[in-house]
Amino acid sequence: MSLLRAKIQDVFNEPACEQNRGKDAKARKKGCSKPLTPGVAAGGCAFDGAKIVLQPITDVAHLIHAPLACEGNSWDNRGAASSGPTLWRTSFTTDLTELDVVMGQGERKLFKAIREIKEAYGPPAIFVYPTCVTALIGDDIEAVCKRAAEKFGLPVVPVNAPGFVGSKNLGNKLAGEALLKHVIGTVEPDDAGPYDINILGEFNLSGEFWLVKPLLDRLGIRVRACIPGDARYFDIACAHRARAAMMVCSTALINLARKMEQRWDIPFFEGSFYGITDTSEALRQISQLLVKKGADPEILGRTEALIAEEEAIAWKKLAAYRPRLEGKRVLLNTGGVKSWSVVHALMEIGIEIVGTSVKKSTVEDKERIKQILKDDNHMFEQMAPRELYAMLSEHKADIMLSGGRTQLIALKAKTPWLDINQERQHPYAGYDGLVELVRQIDLAIHNPIWRQVREPAPWDCQPAVREELPRTKSETATLRAVQEFAGTTAGNFGEC
Incomplete structure (x- = not known):
């Protein structure tokens, strides 16, 4: 728990964030988000945030070490899309019960679950998420994952982001820390090239990134890893050999971009693929960063030609609207x-x-x-x-x-x-x-x-009547009661 607390404080002190740099030491320790009220979701907990960032890694088994409700409340919480593997859409949980907690069976049950996933699905890696319950009872997730990795011969990655430590945004950053510590840099690619880039903070919601990737392909730019949208484990493990990176959502993974720049000299910029101007500017900045890292400057000309062609097509389509x-x-x-x-x-x-x-x-x-x-x-x-x-x-x-x-x-x-x-x-x-x-x-x-729907409802109006027949006292009382129930006053009906 002390190691987790130290990691959280390190995430709070994010030097790449201008807002964070402007705070004093006391305010910096509180982080960017408002503190959570016990028992209130407050827009998502740290576990939820970590799961959001890592679940779109599509060929990995995501195992929740917790009671069943923790996985039930977070499964498929984003509309990310996959171009291949579907394992990420399978829910895995140790389903701890009160008896498991009292008898101290949590770690044993976790090890057994990892073995069953390995034998039944054979994934390239298993990500293990503790939640509030398993963190509070003191299950040593790191030790179990290390032992399972040695025993079964595959990466078993602990993602230490139990819900009570903070907000969803903090969980995003802790997920990035888990990738840095256990995944990125663990595999050396044999095909690294001068046009390799990473896209960080892109979730491929509704397949959005599939509209952008063909543009990069036409420029000869290869996306070494898109983290996390439609990602594969080995692509992320090789992400340290990219030449440049684009940060799409800095509030989620700014710590990942900064530390990859420090460790592996991968420069990054923050951009957007929303809109014509921003998409064109993003393509320009990607090409410029690649040239600075040694790519042939002719890519700049090809980028401008592609932008001119695509912008003309888009503006022509938009003219009708x-x-x-x-x-x-x-x-x-x-x-x-x-x-x-x-x-x-x-x-x-x-x-x-x-x-x-x-x-x-x-x-x-x-x-x-x-x-x-x-x-x-x-x-x-x-x-x-x-x-x-x-x-x-x-x-x-x-x-x-x-x-x-x-x-x-x-x-x-x-x-x-x-x-x-x-x-x-x-x-x-x-x-x-x-x-x-x-x-x-x-x-x-x-x-x-x-x-x-903006027209008056039938019960709010009635046709005009030229001659009104005399009513009895009971009929008048009934009509008044109906009008009051409908929120109107006697004789105040509108005309349709």
């Missing part, structure tokens, strides 16, 4: 890299941004938003559901882009909504991804259902 969407107002309730990358992408086609959330955004993210929007009046750290509803019901936005948590708020306000977070069903990265995003926004805004 501009008259229908120009001037439409969008409220973006998300965070992190999407808080600025999606903003830039939408503004490129004339959509107005009425607000964007910066809840999980870094200082650099917020500065980018200020540069894009020219002010910070449209930025909000957090907006209560009541405020979101008021903003949408007053028609201050034509559509809201957010995650599933706020979907019902938009629907209650009778406002179009589009999922932009990890549960989304459509890929939005790259040139083709932006066209798809715009197409989905157009479909949502112009869906005829919104005109229908």
